[in-house]
Amino acid sequence: MSRLGYDELCARLVEQTDLLAAQVAGADLTTPVPSCPGWNVGQLGRHLGGGQRWAESIVRDRPAGPPPDDSFRDLTPYRDEDPAVLGPWLRAGARGFAAALVAAGPDAPIWIPTPSTTVGVGSTFWARRFTHETLLHRADAALALGVEFAVDARVALDAVDEWMELGSLPEMLDFHPAQRELFGPGRTVHLHATDTAPEVAAEWLVDLTGEAIVWRRSHEKAAVAVRGPLSELLLMVYRRRPVEAGTVEVFGDVDLLRFWLDRVAFG
Structure with a gap:
């Protein structure tokens, strides 16, 4: 929504x-x-x-x-x-x-x-x-x-939410069967916008440990965490700015991050 x-x-x-x-x-x-x-x-x-x-x-x-x-x-x-x-x-x-x-x-x-x-x-x-x-x-x-x-923060937040929602639709697994390669034990991704007010839900957890892509707005530990300005997180998930550009901080399994971004490409 x-x-x-x-x-x-x-x-x-x-x-x-x-x-x-x-x-x-x-x-x-x-x-x-x-x-x-x-x-x-x-x-x-x-x-x-x-x-x-x-x-x-x-x-x-x-x-x-x-x-x-x-x-x-x-x-x-x-x-x-x-x-x-x-x-x-x-x-x-x-x-x-x-x-x-x-x-x-x-x-x-x-x-x-x-x-x-x-x-x-x-x-x-x-x-x-x-x-x-x-x-x-x-x-x-x-x-x-x-x-x-x-970009206005409200627009950027909703853009990331929509990207998460569209990318996790069950039918995407049929359109892009290679997405199933993402699933495995311990595979989780956390995104955290660093330039929004504390009361704003500007964090996302992507859970790849089951048989479908599941996401929620949440602050949780993950196999890989990405921190940075909201606009840069938006550009990263849409693959407009590569992780290597250095505009975000990555902690943990950077290979999992790259693999996830490659498989869930949308837009």
């Missing part, structure tokens, strides 16, 4: 898109994006905006299954984007999407790509998914352009 209410998710979707549009204003959009190999910043923006418009069509039209997702899959036509065009296009798409979400309301029975309700249902799933999709692609652009990446 999201830490953010539905109305806030809709607002944050627009906010994160506006922040991305501000990043690309006046930038060289032909700059390669290392975390999305084969794309430049302009292509990244087109991919994100196309995805938002695709999700808006789901919320608006309520199809029984996924509509065709053809737009912006082939990004070769967008190698030389103009910031003066891309920025307003991104802003307009996010506002149209948010308006469709607000009109639908939080409980609309809309198709989502998983039977699980733990990640949200209907329109709430899409509002949350694209808030954090936009956040992470904003990080991609910031890292590519060499500008600061900062």
